[in-house]
Amino acid sequence: MSQKVLFLYGTETNTAERAANHLVKQLKFSLKDVTIEGPLAGNKMTDFEEIKKYDAVLIATSSYGDGDAPSCYDKFFEQLHREVKNATSSGSKPLSGLQHAVLGFGSTSYETFMNCPRITDKLFGELGSRRMQQRIEIDEIGEETEEELIDKFEVGISKCLNSLKQNKGKKEACTWDKPDGEILDKFYIIEEGGGEKKGGPGMVGVLAILAVFAGIYFMKMKKEAEGEE
Ligand SMILES: Cc1cc2nc3c(=O)[nH]c(=O)nc-3n(C[C@H](O)[C@H](O)[C@H](O)COP(=O)(O)O)c2cc1C
Incomplete structure (x- = not known):
């Protein structure tokens, strides 16, 4: 029976999507007895029961903001975190039997370089999926060109x-x-x-700040009352 592969991408300015389209086209020439579905934006596949039905998942994604997921991948990224949280509390490995590989896009000009691809790769592993090849990280200001690294990904992943x-x-x-x-x-x-x-003071912090102001106000009122006597 032919093996089923799903290709997902996360992109904001189409770099990862373009690479995913190119890779699917190229891989179709070199694969035997393997069918590839996609590429699909991550947010189109947030049901992990569906993902389990594939033999392998390939993911090409970039990072935005503070190492966040691009907008067509954010719901998938959230669900991936939920799946890991549930699997950790139940001690299960819902993606065992699956294999995956990640192609990351980013820039070392950001402190959170490759955050979304790295976390994606890590969490797939935590769900029991087998990492079939080391993640390739494309730094848009790096020495190796995007083209070279996409080719490298293709050669490895084809095998x-x-x-x-x-x-x-x-x-x-x-x-x-x-x-x-x-x-x-x-x-x-x-x-x-x-x-x-979560970086703010939170509810306990807000109550503590209010208590300090109430204390200062009380002391001030007390001093004024003592001055009047
Ligand atoms: C506003 C902005 C924020 C970014 N944040 C990050 C980041 O946190 N980490 C990273 O590695 N790259 C970051 N990048 C770089 C992009 O991920 C990089 O340009 C990538 O090639 C874009 O791929 P895409 O077109 O598929 O989205 C950022 C770029 C922009 C414009």
Whole structure:
């Protein structure tokens, strides 16, 4: 039976989408007994029960804002975090049997370089998916060109996809933190009122600030009352 592969992308200014289209076109020439679906924007596939039906998932995504997901990928990114939270509390690996690989787009001019691709790769692994090839990170101001790195991804992934059956259940190609594991955690996006970075004082902080002002006001009133006596 032919192996089913899903290609997802996250993009804001079409770089990752263009690469995904190019890769799907190229891979169709070199794959035997493998069908590729997509590329689809991540937000079009937020049902992980559907994702489980594939043998492999390829993801090309960039990062925006403070290492956030691009807008056509944000709902998928949130759901990925939810799936990990649920799997961690139930001790399950819902994506075991699946294999995945990530192609990241970003710029080292941002402190949160590659945050979204790195987190995506990490969380797929935490859900039990096997990393079939090391993540390729395309730095738009890096020495290696985008074209060279996309070709590198294609050559490697073509071999992996033609050996999906043989490699199923084997040890992952490498850990998620290769070539680099620096990330800014984004689990706050699925907390109540998510989407807003938790950096403010919070309810306890607000109450503490109010208590300090009430104290100052009380002391002032007391001093004034003592002065009048
Ligand atoms: C406003 C803005 C914010 C960005 N933030 C990040 C970031 O946090 N991390 C990163 O690696 N790249 C960041 N980038 C760079 C983009 O990810 C990079 O240009 C990428 O190639 C865009 O791919 P896309 O067109 O598929 O979205 C940012 C770019 C812009 C314009």
